[in-house]
Amino acid sequence: MAESIALDGKDVLLVFPTNHKKNSTVRILKTPKTESSVRKIFLPKSVANMLVDWKVEQDEMKEILGDEYMDYNLVMASIFGLPLGDGAIRGPLKKLIEDYNLPPVVFHSFRHSSVTYKLKLNGGDIKAVQGDSGHAQVNMVTDVYSHILDDDRRKNAELFEEAFYEKKNLDPQMHVQQENNNVPVADEVDPELLAKVLANPEMRALLNSLAKTMK
Template structure:
C-alpha cells in the first residue's frame, strides 16, 4: 500500500507542478506532503554460484533456457515466456558486430475472459486458441503489451547464451520437421516440442524440481530477476542506469531501494581504497614525493651510456 501511495503522490505532484508552471494554480500543494516510505520485503535469492549449480543439474532444456534468460537478461517470467524469435537477433552478422540482442515488447499471460470483456482490455496483441474444446473454459492465454513503456527495451546477450539459443532454435526446427502439420508455429522461443507455448506453472514446477535436485534453497522464479540485478550491480560497480536499462524498472529508485545493500558493499570498498590511498600513504604530499623521487640506478645507467649528458650535468652543477 505504501508503494501505491508513493506512486500516486509522485504522479499528482508532477501534474500539479505543471499546473503551477502554467500559472493555473498559485502553488503545488504536494510539495508540502511527505509520501510514505515503502519498505521492500527481503527476498530469498540464489547467488551466481547457486544458479550455476542449478544449470548443471537441470535436465529440461526449457527450464534451463528460462533460468538463463531471467538471470542474464533480467526478465520477468511473463517476458521470458512471451519472447518470440522475431525479437531475437543472433545471426552471424549480429555476433560478428557484437550486437546479439533481444527486444522485449510483450509478455505471456493467462487472463479471465470475463475480465477482458468487462475491463475492455486494449493491449492484447494475440490470443492463443484453446488447447481443448471445452467451452466452459473461463480463461484465455494471450500475448499482451507490458504494463509500462520502460518495460519495452533492448537487452544485449552474453555470447554463451547466444550459442545456447542458436542450438535451441536448431532443435526446434527438427521438431517442426517431425510434427509437420501438427506443429503449432507461434514463433515462440520457449515452447513444447509441438510448438505450444509454455505457461507459468510449468516453469514454476520445473524450478522447484531443479532446486530440490541441486540441494538449493527454494525460491520463486521472480527471485532470479533479483539475482540478476544483484549480480549486474556488482559487475558494473553500482551503475544504476545501466542496470535499470536491463531490468525495465520504471523508476531508478526501484533499483536503489531494492538493492541498496549491494551499493553499500561498493561504498565499503571505496572506504578501503581511500584508506590505502590517503591515510596509509600520508596523503597527497607522499604521492607527490613518490612521483618526484629519482631512481638513482636508472640515472647512473643513463649517464654511463651518454657521456655528453654527464658533462652537461656537471656544467649545470657548477
C-alpha cells in the first residue's frame, strides 16, 4: 500500500503507459509455457482433411503474394501470414450464435464439450482424454468431469434394475426351455457334428420343430 501511495504521475505513466501514437502492440511467437502444452493430437479424419485443404489454399496464397507474405510457419494465420488474435475467433463465433439463436458461450466452452463427448464415447477412459485436453494430471480430469462418470454409473444402476429386479427383457421360461430342448440322437449320428449344429440357435430351433412333428 505504501508503495502505491508513493507513486506519482510520472511513475504510473512508466509502469502503465497511456495510449500514445508512439506506442505499439507487439506479438511474440514462442513455445508454450509448459512442457505438457506441447503434445500430439489425434484428429478425426474429417478435420485432418480440412487442414490438408487449408494448407493447399495457404500455399497458393504464399505463391501469389511472394515476399509480401510473412511466413512464420503458422497453420492458422492471416491472409498475409501474420499471427491471429483471439478476435478472429470471437467475432465469427458471436455471429454464429446470433444467426442461429444459440445459447451464448465462449470459445473455451468447446474444450469442455470435446472432453465430455470423448468420455461418453470411450466409456470414461480418462487417460486417453487427458492426452488431448492437456491436463497435466489424470486427477484434474476426474475432478472436473466426474459428473460424466456419475451419469454413466447412474445409467448402469438403471439397467441393472430393469434386468434383475423388474425382469425386463428376461424370459421366465428360458431355463425350462433349455431343459426340454433335448433332441433325440441316433447312434449313427456324429456327436461332434451335431454339437456344432446345435450351437446355432436357429438350427437348434429347427431341429426341435422337426422332432415335434415326428412324434
